[in-house]
Amino acid sequence: MKLPEDFVNRVKEDDFLPDDLLTALETVSPVAVRLNPFKTKPELPFKSQLPWSENGWLLSERPKFTLDPLFHAGCYYPQEAGSQLLESVLKQLPLPASPVILDLCAAPGGKSTLIGSFLNNSGLLVSNEVIGARSKVLKENMTKWGIANSVVTNNDPADFRRLPGLFDCIVADAPCSGEGMFRKDHAAREEWSEANVQLCSARQKRILADVWDALKEGGFMIYSTCTFNEAENEDNVRWLARELGAEIVSIQLSQAREGRSGIGHYALPSDLDTEGFYIAVLQKITGVPSQKKDKKQSALQTVKDASQARTLADTEGMAVVQWSDFWFAVLEEYQPVISLIHQQLRVIKLGTEIGQPARKELIPNEALALSPFVRGKNVPHAALERDQALAYLRGDTFPLEGKQGFLLASYNQEPLGWIKHLGNRFNNLYPKDWRIRMDVRSAG
Ligand code: SAM
Numbered sequence: 001m002k003l004p005e006d007f008v009n010r011v012k013e014d015d016f017l018p019d020d021l022l023t024a025l026e027t028v029s030p031v032a033v034r035l036n037p038f039k040t041k042p043e044l045p046f047k048s049q050l051p052w053s054e055n056g057w058l059l060s061e062r063p064k065f066t067l068d069p070l071f072h073a074g075c076y077y078p079q080e081a082g083s084q085l086l087e088s089v090l091k092q093l094p095l096p097a098s099p100v101i102l103d104l105c106a107a108p109g110g111k112s113t114l115i116g117s118f119l120n121n122s123g124l125l126v127s128n129e130v131i132g133a134r135s136k137v138l139k140e141n142m143t144k145w146g147i148a149n150s151v152v153t154n155n156d157p158a159d160f161r162r163l164p165g166l167f168d169c170i171v172a173d174a175p176c177s178g179e180g181m182f183r184k185d186h187a188a189r190e191e192w193s194e195a196n197v198q199l200c201s202a203r204q205k206r207i208l209a210d211v212w213d214a215l216k217e218g219g220f221m222i223y224s225t226c227t228f229n230e231a232e233n234e235d236n237v238r239w240l241a242r243e244l245g246a247e248i249v250s251i252q253l254s255q256a257r258e259g260r261s262g263i264g265h266y267a268l269p270s271d272l273d274t275e276g277f278y279i280a281v282l283q284k285i286t287g288v289p290s291q292k293k294d295k296k297q298s299a300l301q302t303v304k305d306a307s308q309a310r311t312l313a314d315t316e317g318m319a320v321v322q323w324s325d326f327w328f329a330v331l332e333e334y335q336p337v338i339s340l341i342h343q344q345l346r347v348i349k350l351g352t353e354i355g356q357p358a359r360k361e362l363i364p365n366e367a368l369a370l371s372p373f374v375r376g377k378n379v380p381h382a383a384l385e386r387d388q389a390l391a392y393l394r395g396d397t398f399p400l401e402g403k404q405g406f407l408l409a410s411y412n413q414e415p416l417g418w419i420k421h422l423g424n425r426f427n428n429l430y431p432k433d434w435r436i437r438m439d440v441r442s443a444g
Contacts (some may be wrong), residue, residue: 001186001189001190002189003022003025003026003182003189004189004192004193006193006194007179007182007192008022010194010229011228014230016230016260017228017268018268018270018271020270021228021268021269021270023270024183024268024269024270025182025183025269026183027183027269028183029183029184029275030058030059030081030273030274031058031059031061031062031078032050032056032057032058032059032078032079032080032081032084032273032274033056033057033059033076033077033078033079034053034055034056034057034076034077034079034084034113034114034117035055035056035057035075035076036055036074036075036076036077036113036117036145036146037054037055037117037120038117038146038147038372039070039073039074039075039146039414040070040073040075040412040413040414041075042068042070042071042075042076044057044059044063044068044076045059045060045061045063046058046059046060047059047060050081050084051255052084052085052087052088052253052255052256053081053084053085053087053088053114054087055087055117056079056081056084056087058081058273065078066436066438067390067438069384069386069389069390069393069411069412069414069416070411070412070414072144072393072416072434072436073144073370073411073414073415073416074141074143074144074145074146074370075414077109077110077113077141077145079110079113079114080110080184080274080275080277081267081272081273081274081275082180082226082256082267082272082274082275082276082277083110083111083114083173083224083226083275083277084114085253085256085265085267085277085279086111086114086115086171086222086224086279087114087118088251088253089222089251089253089279089281090115090118090169090222091118092251092252093169093220093249093281095168095169095220096123096168097122097123098122098123098124098333099119099123099124099168099169100123100124100126100166100167100168100169100334100337101115101119101123101124101125101126101167101168101169101170101171102126102128102160102166102167102169102170102171102211102214103115103125103126103127103128103171103173104128104157104160104170104171104172104173104207104211105128105129105130105172105173105174105175105207106127106128106129106138106152106173107129107131107134107135107137107138108134108137108138108141109127109137109138109141109142109145111171111173111224112125112127112138112141112142112145112150113141113142113145115171116142116145116147116149116150117147119147119149121147121148121149121372122149123149124149124150124151124331124334124337124338125147125149125150125151126151126152126153126167126341127142127150127151127152127153128152128153128154128155128157128160128345129152129153129154130154130155130156130157132154135152135153135154135348136348136433138152139152139348139349140433140434142349143349143366143367143370144370145370146367146370146371146372147372148318148329148331148351148352148371148372148373149331149334149351150349150351151338151341151347151349151350151351152347152348152349153341153345153346153347153348154346154348155345155346156210157206157207157210157211158210158211159344159345159346160210160211160213160214160345161210161211161213161214162292162294162344162345163214163291163340163341163344163345164213164214164288164289164290164291165213165214165215165216165217165219165288165291166214166216166337166340166341167214167215167216167219168216168219168220169215169219169220169221169222170211170214170215170219170220170221170222171222171224172204172207172208172211172221172222172223172224173224173225174200174203174204174207174208174223174224174225174232175200175203175204175207176200176204176225176226176227176232177191177192177196177197177200177227177229177232178191178192178226178227179192179226179227179228179229179276180225180226180227180228180269180275180276180277180278181226181275181276182276183269183275184275197227197229197231197232198231200227200232201231201232201235201236204225204232204236205236205239205240208221208223208236208240208244209243209244212244212284213288213289215284215288216284216288217284217285217286217287217288218283218284218285219283219284220249220281220282220283220284221240221246221281221282221283221284222279222280222281223236223237223240223264223279223280223281223282224277224278224279224280225277225278226275226276226277226278227276227278228266228268228276228278230260232278233259233260233263233264233278233280234259234260234261234263234264234280237263237264237280237282238263240282241282244284244286245284245285245286246282246283246284246285246286247282247283247285248263248280248281248282249281249282249283250262251265251279251281253265253279255267255272256271256272256279257271259278259280263280264278264279264280264281265278265279265280266278294343294344296343298339298340298342298343299323299324299342300321300322300323300338300339300342300350301321301322302319302320302321302322302335303320303321303322303327306320306327308357308361308362309327309329309354309355309357309362311361311362312354312355312362312364312368312374312377312379312406313329313354313364313368313371313373313374313377314373314374314375314376314377315329315354315373317331317332318330318331318332318351318373319331319332319335320354321335321338321350321351323342323350325356325357326353326354326355326356326365327353327354327355327356327357327362328350328351328352328353328354329351329352329354329371329373330350330351330352331351338350338351349367352367352368352371352373353365353367353368354367354368354373355368361405361406363406364406364418366417366418366429366430366431366434369408369409369415369416369417369418370415370416370417374408374415379406379407379408380402380403380405380407380408381407381408381409381410381413381415382400382402382407382408382409382410382419382421382426383410383411383413384409384410384411384416386411388400389409389411389416390436392409392416392417392419392428392430393416393430393434393435393436394435394436394437395428395430395432395435396428397425397426397427397428399425400419400421400425400426402421402426403421404421404422404423405420405421406418406419406420406421407419407420407421407426409428409430416430417429417430417431417434418430
């Protein structure tokens with residue numbers, strides 16, 4: 001499909017956008033990934049490291065990620081290179097040593113996995129997605145990324161008003177008209193119209209206004225889109241500064257192009273090996289409304305004797321809490337904050353789900369397998385060859401030697417999930433929703 005005519009005319013009339021942007025949008029998209037610094041480095045066709053992201057790489061071709069077990073183990077995340085500018089932005093902000101960060105529009109999890117790596121096991125990351133089906137994908141990706149300090153919620157931005165001043169930083173990677181995706185995603189071309197740009201711009205303002213109270217005074221709002229027009233980018237940043245009470249923060253991103261009137265920065269596919277991406281930062285200068293007293297009790301209880309969990313999980317420095325019939329490990333330091341979030345929002349991932357205590361033994365959850373808590377715990381592994389690992393990820397079961405009990409199904413020493421070995425056969429405990437549906441035998 002051709003680029004929308006009105007879009008082409010607008011780019012030509014816009015003094016800010018270079019003319020070769022239109023040609024760049026007709027070329028092949030580069031492929032980039034970001035590695036998980038806490039897991040095994042995969043073998044991929046690496047071409048060059050991204051100058052603005054410690055763990056970001058351009059690849060020389062697009063591998064079939066689905067056929068790489070280490071992709072499912074959360075060892076890396078395919079992420080467009082421009083979006084990875086967020087890392088450089090976060091590193092420049094004077095955030096507290098252990099910040100509490102909200103990623104407001106987080107599915108499928110590209111920015112959230114990046115923020116998780118940036119936090120380096122300190123602070124707390126709340127990743128939110130308003131659309132139910134998308135929030136499940138977010139939960140899956142955050143679970144596979146395997147960081148301990150992650151909570152996932154499924155709420156409307158306005159719900160965060162119940163947590164005034166909680167966050168040191170909010171990342172609002174807003175839904176947009178997607179002009180920056182025109183090369184990769186032809187459906188975005190089809191959906192584009194001037195009217196939709198205006199609609200997106202209004203919705204973005206609403207999202208920013210709705211979440212504003214949740215940001216601390218002096219806290220940072222990182223606003224980003226994957227579009228090129230002023231209405232959704234610089235205009236919204238000016239509006240936010242003026243109407244909500246913030247100062248625009250100057251950031252150094254030498255590789256990216258400064259935005260119109262010097263507001264924010266752009267990754268443009270005509271300048272860099274990226275899709276289109278816009279990013280700007282504001283600092284809140286207004287106060288925060290006081291927290292309303294809420295009589296609702298949190299249903300989270302601290303587990304007094306978590307010894308059943310300790311055979312599989314090394315939860316030193318973590319509190320084990322119970323929610324419904326399940327146990328979760330959360331950073332002790334953040335237990336009160338997590339209880340508050342749990343009380344006020346629809347939480348769908350709460351730290352690391354360890355499992356379900358049962359009469360004889362704990363039934364471990366997949367999140368535990370993918371977390372740091374099984375490392376150094378001498379939990380027995382079922383070391384799988386690549387074909388076996390792919391069969392496991394499909395949900396199959398096959399003959400396998402092994403000790404009876406719960407074993408970590410692993411590939412290249414990276415856990416993928418659990419099996420329950422019964423001596424002569426095993427039960428595959430890989431979650432049904434995560435299973436590979438592609439016929440891996442014929443896919444080569
Ligand atoms: N940050 C994500 C990442 O890096 O993987 C991409 C986010 S995408 C640009 C925008 C997200 O906003 C989508 O997941 C979409 O479902 C969500 N969204 C749509 N309408 C919304 C609304 N009214 N309020 C908040 N989020 C919304």
